[in-house]
Each structure stands twice: as structure tokens, then as C-alpha cells.
Amino acid sequence: MNDKVNRAADALVESYSGGGVKIHHLDRRPLPSQAEVIRMLAALQELVFPGYTGAQGLTGASLRLHVESRMAWLHEALTEQISRAINHGEKLDDACPVTDRQATECAEEFLAQLPSLRKSLATDVKAAYDGDPAATCYDEIIFSYPGVYAVMTYRLAHELFRLGVPLIPRIMTEHAHHRTGVDIHPGTQIGSSFFIDHGTGVVIGGTAVIGDRVKLYQGVTLGAFSFDKDADGQLVRNTKRHPTIEDDVVVYAGATILGGDTIIGCGSRIGGNVWLTHSVPPYTRVLQESPGLRIVTTDEAAVP
Numbered sequence: 001m002n003d004k005v006n007r008a009a010d011a012l013v014e015s016y017s018g019g020g021v022k023i024h025h026l027d028r029r030p031l032p033s034q035a036e037v038i039r040m041l042a043a044l045q046e047l048v049f050p051g052y053t054g055a056q057g058l059t060g061a062s063l064r065l066h067v068e069s070r071m072a073w074l075h076e077a078l079t080e081q082i083s084r085a086i087n088h089g090e091k092l093d094d095a096c097p098v099t100d101r102q103a104t105e106c107a108e109e110f111l112a113q114l115p116s117l118r119k120s121l122a123t124d125v126k127a128a129y130d131g132d133p134a135a136t137c138y139d140e141i142i143f144s145y146p147g148v149y150a151v152m153t154y155r156l157a158h159e160l161f162r163l164g165v166p167l168i169p170r171i172m173t174e175h176a177h178h179r180t181g182v183d184i185h186p187g188t189q190i191g192s193s194f195f196i197d198h199g200t201g202v203v204i205g206g207t208a209v210i211g212d213r214v215k216l217y218q219g220v221t222l223g224a225f226s227f228d229k230d231a232d233g234q235l236v237r238n239t240k241r242h243p244t245i246e247d248d249v250v251v252y253a254g255a256t257i258l259g260g261d262t263i264i265g266c267g268s269r270i271g272g273n274v275w276l277t278h279s280v281p282p283y284t285r286v287l288q289e290s291p292g293l294r295i296v297t298t299d300e301a302a303v304p
Helices: 003-016 034-048 060-087 100-112 114-131 138-144 146-162 168-180
Strands: 221-223 256-258
Touching (some): 034 114, 034 146, 034 168, 060 100, 114 146, 146 168
Parallel strands (some): 221 256
């Protein structure tokens, strides 16, 4: 390297030990591997939607052997990544507060929930089929609907979040966000038969609560209205900041619903591009008035 590059390298190394905001992870136990978490997510997708990805045409004994093989690999990989996630802030020379046995038990509990997670996902796929007249079959939905992939990833990540595993749930949901344009925080509580139509641009905050049979269209935000601060000017955390959406609600494209105290009553319909910061009772229709439009016929329009 030339002198200029050498000086830049020296300055970088010096900056790692400087003050201010710490944006490095040095002299600490390893972080979870993003690549490994994404590989685990692919293996989990293969187990919850068998036959769509990975091995094809499995039946009988070959199916059982394949599932056992995938589960064994996931058990080992999850144990390692969960241990890394929980211990990532510890210094290299310090004893791990979470033992391998504890990480193993957490991985086992997560894997034990896969059958019930499949049941929830089955209701989501059916909701997509029932809610979209363009859907021709379940195969098309599982193969190609971004909302279904995002919801699958959320349900898996939420189970790890519920078990108290840090970092990994967000790695999973941010991967789905990158792939689908749907941003669901793993802490969100979502009921059964949930469908996101089209998907792109949907944002659902971590303290949102969503009931059963809810349908969202593209561009919907379930967000925070404002962020409270304490006497020192720091953000107040661990409060409910995002709305509650009760059962059988439909929220149309581009709507924004904000605030932890905002409750959308069951059976309500929230129209496109609505901006809503207060509760509405059950079976309410909230519509945005049409803007003043000027429509010019082709005879009057200037033709280039």
C-alpha cells in the first residue's frame, strides 16, 4: 500500500479505540452470522412448506428421513446462533452467562413449536386465497406471494422473540423486508388468517396488536404517532406505541394508522390514503374524501 492508504489504515485502527458512539464489535464474543440465519430460515421454510423449496417428490420413509435430517441440522445451527446472540455483548475472556445447555433448550422449544406454526400459516395461506380473486391455487400463493413469505418469516421470528432471543428475530424479519418490501417487527402480535395483499411498503411496528382475519393492502403503515421522552430527553421505551387492529378489519392501500391508544374496532374498513390517529368503533367505514380532480378529455388535451 502507498503512504496515503497506510495513513488511512492507521487512522481507522485508532478510531476503533476512540470515544463517542461505539460502532464496532471488538473484543467481544461473536455475533450471530447473518448468512447462517438466512440459511436456517430457508431450512425452516422447507419444513413448514415442504415440497415447494429444497428436496422434491419426497414420500414415506424418504420424507421422514429428510425431515429428521433438516431438524437435526437446525437444532445444531440454532443452538450455536442462539448462544452467540445471547452472549454477544460479553467480553471474550468472561464466562458465558448462558450455557450451551440453555441455548440447546431454547432451540428445542422453538423447533417444538413448528407444528403449531404450520397451522397458523395454513390459515394465512387460506386467507390469501379467499381474499384475492386473482389467486388460482394455494401453490401459486406459497410460491410467489411476498406477503405470505413475509408473514411466514414474521411467525418464525416472533416465536424466537417470545423466547427472549435477541438479534436473530430482527435479522430474519429484515431479510424478509429486503426481499418483499414488507417490514413487520418480530414483536408484533398477529392473530390467525392474516393476509397482506401485494405487500410492498407495509410497515407494522413492534407493539402493534392485530386480531384474526385482518387484511392489509400495500403501503399500509401501523406506526407510532409520537415518541415520548423522559426528563433527560431520552426516548421512553417499552411502551405501547402502535395501534390495535381488531378482528375482521380491512385496511386499504396507503392508509396510515398511528398511536398506541388507537384501536380500530372489529369489522371496520379503513379506506385508501386515510391518515388516522384516533380510535374508531366496530363496523366503521373511514374514507378519504376524493380530492378535486380535473379530467381533460382527449379532444381538449394538447397532443404532442
